[in-house]
Amino acid sequence: MSHAKTLGKLANGALKLQKCVLPATNHCRQASTSTNLKDVMEKIIPEKQKEVIEFRKKYGGAKVGEVTVDMMYGGMRGIRGLVTETSVLDPDEGIRFRGYSIPECQEKLPRAPGGEEPLPEGLFWLLLTGKIPTQEQVAAVTKEWNDRAGIPNHVITMLNNFPSKLHPMSQFSAAIAAMNSESKFAKAYAEGVHKSKYWELCYEDSMDLIAKLPTVAAIIYRNLYREGNPPDSIDKKKDWSWNYTSMLGFDDPKFVELMRLYLTIHTDHEGGNVSAHATHLVGSALSDPYLSFAAGMNGLAGPLHGLANQEVLVWTTKLQESLGGEVTDDQLRDFIWNTLKSGQVVPGYGHAVLRKTDPRYMCQREFALKHLPNDPLFKLVAQLYKVVPDILIEQGKAKNPWPNVDAHSGVLLQYYGLTEMNYYTVMFGVSRALGVLASLVWDRALGLPIERPKSFDTPGLKKLVGAS
Secondary structure (H helix, E strand, C coil): CCHHHHHHHHHHHHHHHHHCCCCCCCHCCCCCCCCCHHHHHHHHHHHHHHHHHHHHHEEEHCCCCCHHHHHCCCCCCCCCCCCCCCEECCCCEEEEEECHHHHHHHHHEEEEECCCCCCHHHHHHHHHHCHHHHHHHHHHHHHHHHCCCCCCCHHHHHHHCCCCCCCCCHHHHHHHHHHHCCCHHHHHCCCCHHHHCCCHHHHHHHHHHHHHHHHHHHHHHHHHHCCCCCCCCCCCCCCCCHHHHHHHHHCHHHHHHHHHHHHHHHHCCCCCCCCHHHHHHHHHHCHHHHHHHHHHHHCCCCCCCCCCHHHHHHHHHHHHHHHHHCCCHHHHHHHHHHHHHCCCCCCEEECCCCCCCCCCHHHHHHHHHHHHCHHHHHHHHHHHHHHHHHHHHHHCCCCCEEEECHHHHHHHHHHCCCCCHHHHHHHHHHHHHHHHHHHHHHHHCCCCCCCCCCCCHHHHHHHHHHCC
16 A cells, blocks of 8 residues: 555544544543632642552552663653653654543533634643533633733833844743742742642642733734734633734634644643753742743743744745745655755654654644645645655654654644744743643642752763773
C-alpha cells in the first residue's frame, strides 16, 4: 500500500475516532454538581493528598528507571523525574488530558451555544479536577474569569510605553511579571500564612492571571499592529476565547471557533517541556504564580519551543513563494531533498517525545478540511504531509518523520487574517497558562518541595562510571 493511501486511512480513522462517543463510565462522571470550582477542589485535594502519602509510604523506595550518561548530556531526555497530574504524553498515542484524548475532549467537553469546538474553560476544569464539567460549571468559570479580568493601570502604562521593536513575547513576559503586584500568594506568604493554604492562594492567583491574559495579549497586539487603538472591554456575555478574539479585533464566528480549539489544544503537554518545567521549577521555590508563569513564557519564547510555530509558517511561506503556485509532488520532493542536503531541517516535523502524527496537528487539519479546504497555503501544508514523511524515512535520520502541532497552526491563523507571525507565540502562551497553572495548583496542594537535582562535572561523571 502506498504511503499516501496509508495517510488517508489514518486521517479517516482519526475522523471516526473524533466522532465516537465512549460508553459512560465512572471515570467521566462529574465529581460534583457545584459550579464553584474552588469548592470542588477543596473536596478533591484531601483525597489526592491521602493517596500520594500512602503511595509514597509503601513504594517510596521503588526504582522507576535508570539514567545514562547520554541522558545527562542530552538534555535529560527520557529521564523519569517529574510528577505532573494534569496530562500525560504517550510517544505512540499522543497527549491525554486527565486520561482523555483530544478527540474525546472535543466530543465530551461543553461547547458554546451553536458551537462545535470545546471551550477552554471546560478543559481547565478537567485539568484541575480530573472530571468532565457540566455546561453550568463551565459557565461559572467563564463568569468568574470575566469578573477577574481587570489589569492594573501601571501594567497598561508599561505596555503602552514599550518600543515597537520589543518582541511581543518580551512584552508579554514583562507584563505578567509586573502583575505580581496583585499576587495574593506573595502577600499572604509575607504575612506568614500556613503552608496548608498555599494551594488556595495559588489557585486564586492562577484564576486572576488566566482572566487577565487575554486583555494583556490584546493590548500588545493592538499597540504593535493596530496603531495603538485600545481593545474593547470585556463583554460579560462572551466566553474567554470569544472575548480574546473580539479584543484582537476579529469578529468572524468561525475564527472564534478556531480560537476555542486553538486555546484548548495548546494548554498542556505533560510536565517535561520547557514552559511547563520552567513554571514548575520556579514555582517550587515558592515564587508566586505570576513570576513562575513569566519564567515559563521566557522558555516558550525560544525557537526550539513555542516560537517554532512562527518559524514553520515563515518557512512554508518562503517555500510557496519559491515554487510559485501549485506544484507537483515531484517538484516538492526535489525541494525537500535539496533542503535536507543543504543541512537544514523541515520545520514542524519531528518531536522530542512523539513517534506519530501529533493529534493536535490532526484536529487542526480536520478543521481546515471542513472550513478552508481550497486555501492555497493549506493545500501546500496538506501536500507536505503527504510527501515529507516518506523523505525523512528514506533519509534515515529522523526518529519521528511525522508533523507536530506547529506544522499547522499558523496556516489557520493566516487564513482568518491574523497574519502577524511574531505574535503567534503570545497566543500559544495565553493557552499554555491553563495547563501549567493548573499543574502549579497541584504542586502546592501536594506539597512538592523545591526542585534540586544533583549535577556532575565531566571528571566526576567519568569517575562515577569508571571511565579512565
